[in-house]
Amino acid sequence: MQTQKIAIAIVDDHTLFRQGLAHLLTESNEIEVIFDAGDGAEMIRKLPMQPLPDVILMDITMPVMDGYESTRWIKQNYPQIKVLALSMFEEDVPIINMLKSGAGGYMLKQAKAADLINAIKTIEKQTFFINDLVSGKLLNNIQNNLPVKTAKIQVSANELKFLELCCSDLTYKEIADMMNLSPFTINNYREALFEKFETKSRTGLVISALKSDLIKL
Amino acid sequence: MQTQKIAIAIVDDHTLFRQGLAHLLTESNEIEVIFDAGDGAEMIRKLPMQPLPDVILMDITMPVMDGYESTRWIKQNYPQIKVLALSMFEEDVPIINMLKSGAGGYMLKQAKAADLINAIKTIEKQTFFINDLVSGKLLNNIQNNLPVKTAKIQVSANELKFLELCCSDLTYKEIADMMNLSPFTINNYREALFEKFETKSRTGLVISALKSDLIKL
DNA sequence: ATCAAAAAGGGTAGAATTGCCTTTTTATCA
DNA sequence: TGATAAAAAGGCAATTCTACCCTTTTTGAT
Missing domain, CATH: 1.10.10.10 (Winged helix-like DNA-binding domain superfamily/Winged helix DNA-binding domain)
Incomplete structure (x- = not known):
């Protein structure tokens, strides 16, 4: 009847958010949350313990190993897994940086559940999910050619x-x-x-x- | 068999968090989420439209009307409603300020669902829920007698x-x-x-x- | 309309900051 | 151990900032 469910993982340090979101997504019957983690290191540990997820929902601010690093690691080790950034930041810098790190899309936590599910389905099929928020920032970034200081300044x-x-x-x-x-x-x-x-x-x-x-x- | 469910409302600007949390809490069968809102103003509008909640879960950072203001409004207008602050901030200032504004307890979004449910049940019965996080900050505050600048400085x-x-x-x-x-x-x-x-x-x-x-x- | 208070405009001496140098000390390693 | 690079210390002129003075104009309240 229905095609195979999309397997996802949630990486976010807010337990309540993680678990609540898992419930919410599971209810849609199109998505299966196969595991969750409170930071990138936990994600790396749990990843080999089950079938790989199709999509990982990734927060940015996390202890131990943040979203940028975690996304880079995923893209290095499992490039077939799609990463959808999920954060509360609307500023240019985190958005551009998550995309640079390898995320295929960026959603706000302020979004509605239906939009998120739509984004997950899109990113699973097309590898990218570009909404107005992201396209605006991308354009902005190209036009102003912000250097996006990736090289953080070294101080003693x-x-x-x-x-x-x-x-x-x-x-x-x-x-x-x-x-x-x-x-x-x-x-x-x-x-x-x-x-x-x-x-x-x-x-x-x-x-x-x-x-x-x-x-x- | 079971005693009356605890009626709660969730006020948080992150739709996904709000909805996910509502699902999570509803599943416990001890709690009923009667409404949710994205900021304090929406909460004020929705409050008279149904039976009053016993407990409101309140975020701090929100557009239009933040958690401090919203909590003060609740305590002014419906002092019988208990407010449980629910935030990602672990710093002294937001915690102390939420308590000063009238919150009966403070939980982190990093908490586990079982702990949150326990906190809700406690605050509903006892008006207060003091965990280690809060008691530590309270002690700290008394000992150092931080002025907690409530009066924000006026500038033209x-x-x-x-x-x-x-x-x-x-x-x-x-x-x-x-x-x-x-x-x-x-x-x-x-x-x-x-x-x-x-x-x-x-x-x-x-x-x-x-x-x-x-x-x- | 009048008074009081707040905002705006002015000046200057002295302290701190800034920019551009050199010299001495310390650490490293070939 | 001698060379060498990096860190620390030193000096100084020019600029900027800070602390105290002050007067005039605008605003708000009665």
């Missing part, structure tokens, strides 16, 4: 500590005292970081470091 | 624009040019904001403004 342990201390009212002299280093050395760190982050002021440096996820608020 | 439209432009390499003179204002006026904004945010440097100001959610990266 001391530079990182300095960056963290920069997020404050402390003067460089005070930072030098706190790090038990000469103000001149601190000045070297500053100059090195200004160059790495292509910035010209302490504020710009802090903002860049925050944006590149090297430090957090 | 111009000050806000100035704050946003501050998150860059721009000098104050350049910011003045961009805003078509005298550098002296810009200096007034700076001084006023330094005082409001109790800070002594541009970097400190930007960090404070980011932390208080007045500006975003």
Whole structure:
């Protein structure tokens, strides 16, 4: 009667979301959730223990091994498995980066169940599922040719500590005292970081470091 | 045989999460999801249209009307309804603030379904559900007596624009040019904001403004 | 209409930051 | 062990930022 169900896996660190979504999808009778995992490492462990899924629903923010890494790993080791990113972020960067990592589509958690099921069916058949959200970002990306800084800037342990201390009212002299280093050395760190982050002021440096996820608020 | 089911509502802007969770909870046979909503305003609209829920599961980050506001509204208008916060944030501030807003408990989306059901049953009977996560934060809060800045700092439209432009390499003179204002006026904004945010440097100001959610990266 | 308060505009001395150099110390390894 | 590269320390002029002054204009409330 019905064609073979689509076998999927769900990778997301929110247990409630994972389990709830599994129920929701199972009910459609077109999809079978064969396993779920709380991060990429768990996914890698569980993957060989059953028939391979056709599609993996992949969150981005996860402990241990995030969605970007996990997607790259899938594409490296099981290129036939389709990855559909499923995240709450609507910004350019995560969307473009998930696609660059190998995801064939990107859905928001704000979506409706019917849309998600449709996306899963499309991606299973066509390898790609391009909705308005994704096509808009893709266009945007081509037109503005955003470099999409994949190469994250390398900083030493001391530079990182300095960056963290920069997020404050402390003067460089005070930072030098706190790090038990000469103000001149601190000045070297500053100059090195200004160059790495292509910035010209302490504020710009802090903002860049925050944006590149090297430090957090 | 079984006692009356617990009537709950789910308020969360992630449709997939909301619907999935509803399925999951309904399956337990102890809970009935009577409605769900994507933000606080929708919740307020739907609330009078059916018997009142015993418990509302409340997300924090939502458009239009967030979890804090929605919880305060519930406690103001229907104090008998219990609110269980359900969020992905593990930090002190959101937890303490949700409790201050009137939530009787706080669960992580990373939790297991059985734990959530247990929390719902507890909060329905006892008005409060205190788990290790919450009790730890409460203790922490009392011991450190964090002021928990509830009063968010008021800034004018111009000050806000100035704050946003501050998150860059721009000098104050350049910011003045961009805003078509005298550098002296810009200096007034700076001084006023330094005082409001109790800070002594541009970097400190930007960090404070980011932390208080007045500006975003 | 009038007063008080807030916003806008102005100036300057002194402190901190920034950019561009050199020299010394430390670590590595061939 | 000597060469060499990297990290740390040092110096300094120019610019920018910060802290205190002040006056004028606009706004809001009574």
